[in-house]
Amino acid sequence: xxxxxxxxxxxxxxxxxLDVVSGKWKGFILWELEVHGVRRFAxxxxxxxxxxxxxxxxxLREMEEDGxxxxxxxxxxxxxxxxxxxxxxxTLNQALGPLGAWGGERMxxxxxxxxxxxxxxx
Amino acid sequence: xxxxxxxxxxxxxxxxxLDVVSGKWKGFILWELEVHGVRRFAxxxxxxxxxxxxxxxxxLREMEEDGxxxxxxxxxxxxxxxxxxxxxxxTLNQALGPLGAWGGERMxxxxxxxxxxxxxxx
DNA sequence: GATCCCCCTTACGAAAAGGTAAGTACCGCA
DNA sequence: TGCGGTACTTACCTTTTCGTAAGGGGGATC
Numbered sequence: 001x002x003x004x005x006x007x008x009x010x011x012x013x014x015x016x017x018l019d020v021v022s023g024k025w026k027g028f029i030l031w032e033l034e035v036h037g038v039r040r041f042a043x044x045x046x047x048x049x050x051x052x053x054x055x056x057x058x059x060l061r062e063m064e065e066d067g068x069x070x071x072x073x074x075x076x077x078x079x080x081x082x083x084x085x086x087x088x089x090x091t092l093n094q095a096l097g098p099l100g101a102w103g104g105e106r107m108x109x110x111x112x113x114x115x116x117x118x119x120x121x122x
Numbered sequence: 123x124x125x126x127x128x129x130x131x132x133x134x135x136x137x138x139x140l141d142v143v144s145g146k147w148k149g150f151i152l153w154e155l156e157v158h159g160v161r162r163f164a165x166x167x168x169x170x171x172x173x174x175x176x177x178x179x180x181x182l183r184e185m186e187e188d189g190x191x192x193x194x195x196x197x198x199x200x201x202x203x204x205x206x207x208x209x210x211x212x213t214l215n216q217a218l219g220p221l222g223a224w225g226g227e228r229m230x231x232x233x234x235x236x237x238x239x240x241x242x243x244x
Numbered sequence: 245g246a247t248c249c250c251c252c253t254t255a256c257g258a259a260a261a262g263g264t265a266a267g268t269a270c271c272g273c274a
Numbered sequence: 275t276g277c278g279g280t281a282c283t284t285a286c287c288t289t290t291t292c293g294t295a296a297g298g299g300g301g302a303t304c
Contacts, residue, residue: 017225
């Protein structure tokens, strides 16, 4: 489960926020969109090695439901879909800032390696 | 899984922080210890209705491993065990502040109810 | 003597999350 | 004709997480 609720009832704001962020790749998606502004599906996919198409679409749909991500579909062939952050997504990213800094500090403290070349610290 | 790693490799600080916070009751434990300073096992248990003893001990052990929680055992009969936040636990709580505020805002926005009488907002 | 309290541990099972692989439908390129 | 690219969907399976229920060992209380 980890956190199954999705849409409360919550015990506090942290609960409500974690419900929206937890998911193996959501933090990464948030970060990719923060950095690049707009990204297509395949760009996101290539940007985060290891993610499957299934998980990526699933996470993106949930984040769209949660009002964090905007999905723009262009009626073209071949299809083009662009993802970007909504206002709420951007404020969430700001709220995650201190947590990212804390995590970075922890990584330094514990000597935990980073996975990729790109090391955002939220 | 939700997030299985536990001790990296991480892609960023947010990853590293979420790894430590995710777990159904961890936010709540953090909050209880923040508010009360020191709490015994049974006090924590009573403070968060719905948690099982198994999950509570399991989460507390992990948080102890992660250096967030200090566990003090008194060689008495009946046994007495006191839990409190470490320095890292307290700084984590501070880093969670903005996230809790964001979550609270989201709850208000979406009209999501809170579960208990006590409504911390991290 | 029976029950309750303390702080757990263990075994078992259900549910959720995630991974793998294949299929869809259409197009451009060689 | 065959392959790669676009953005997915679906079915199936494994891993992880969480919950339930029971036990344990000693002491105090009824």
